Amino acid sequence: MTVITPGPAAAAIAVDPQTWRQRTWAGSVLDFCRRKPLGAFGLAVVLVICLAGGAADWLAPFDPEENDFSAMMQAPNWLHLLGTDQFGRDIFSRLVFGARTAMIVGFGAAIGGGMIGLVLGVTSAYFGGWIDLVFQRVLDVLMAFPLIILALAVVSVFGTGVFNVIIAITIPLIPRCGRVVRSSALAVREIPYIDAARALGFGHARIVLRHMIPNVLAPFLILLSAFVGQAILAEASLSYLGLGVQEPVPAWGLMLQGSAEDYATTAPWIAIFPGLAIVITVLGFSLFGDALRDAIDPKLRNR
């Protein structure tokens, strides 16, 4: 018969929840990078793109909208790092400013769609019954369209331009967020602190905003990081199709469009670099979102 004595291992287990809680922000980030190298790559990409977009005015060596007819279709060289397009605009500068457009549209649409989806999803779960039924069927209808098709439909109604593109991408993101948030909120609704809030006579708005939404934020934030990538891709697609951001505003999808195709063999850098920017950015956001989900989901944490 073995007598189980609380050895050092047991003591470590007993202490663990405390140390886990006391771990600092920087410590958590380091731990995340060690466990999820792909996620860390994603995080790095996200940070670089955000920095590029934010500091575009200082980073870009040329005005992205200025034509220079003495330097048209130059191959990458020391003056124009990534070459110039058919109007002599510096591709590196346009990429850096395009990052700003991508960030504005990506974050704008993801946060807008996410927030509306969050409120709708939590409200739907909180009230339940026929309100829930109606909300969910409406979201089903919106979900039936692929993201880009619905965005195209919205743009064709509202017109093009940065702001309309944000709206066009926001709308298809709403049901995608609302669905996920609702399932989390259904679980939260059954927790006694919600009953306690009702017994205390709090209004519905207070219960939804103060007691339910803060407790579904973890899955919501993960969703949001994935949405930014999706929104950037949708923006690039819309711009490529000519229904998104309009010239001369620098946008990655727009840089791929039109005459870039005509010069694919003679001046491939015009199309290659914006294409690469889109691929790396979307990949970065996706990898970061996936890794964040794995890191936060306790069921997957130890894998």
Place this chain on the structure above:
Amino acid sequence: MTAAETNGPLLEVQGLAMHFPVTEGIVLTRKVGEVRAVDGVDFTIGRGETLGLVGESGCGKTTTGRCILRLEQPTAGRILFDGRDIGGLKGAELVSLRRRMQVVFQDPYSSLNPRMKVGDIVAEPIKVHGVEVDAHRRRRRVDELLSMCGLDPKFADRYPHEMSGGQRQRVGIARALALEPEFIVCDEAVSALDVSIQAQVINLLEDLRERLGLTYLFIAHDLSVVRHLCQRVAVMYLGRIVEMAASDELFDNPLHPYTQALLAAVPIPDPRIEATRAFRPPRGEVPSPLNPPSGCVFHPRCPVAVEGCKAMRPTLREVRTGHWVACNEVH
């Protein structure tokens, strides 16, 4: 206020029933049955009195409490609070009722919002109901409530996860007291706590009852706790009250066969007595409330059941002064 209102019981429950429908289909729902969680319950609670509500898990005691709190809408029956039917209250009237009756939940881990600091949890009802508009005075009131519940006011800046189960339960009690209610439903309020902490929380509840003149409905399954704290006890089985009497009377002289079995199941903390005791647990399992037995719901498991028990549902009768039993075989 009339004399009847001031002298009458604080809470009167008449024929309370809560049947949860069991449905099939998603859009076109069809009722295929119902769970009779509470099926005709009557009792009264006097001012300053503590009524214990005991029974096995699933017997409907928590649902009874939730109906009284208006967290569920009962299927049938009336609930009179201070002589007034609270069944149809809406809006402002319901809010003012909520100020007068509060609840302490079983699980101190899930009954506090993990995203709020303890001080905000206790302050929120005071703020929402406009009891204390001034933030500084509200903060003082929170400190007062916390110390009344045996917590250092410095806990106000902590989050619930930084506290122990007993401390959290004290926060739950402080929150319930924030609106100065007259009546508190304690739904298994000490069941989730360690025995030593249980004793502290029970003493706190007793102390508060005396200081603030509170009335409790104390829902529990631990009979020793109920005997200590309650003046009267009601025993529930499958959604019905089978016996109700003053605490000592019920424990010393149980009349219903179910109460007798329940009391016999309480272990005695002496292995020698425990070994010699002739304890026979009731046969079988608790039947499903989806399809309760006919007549007396206890008859399939009852040692004294006769043929007539299958057909006739016994009503709660006053067999002795203040001692009510729902059994046709008790005389």
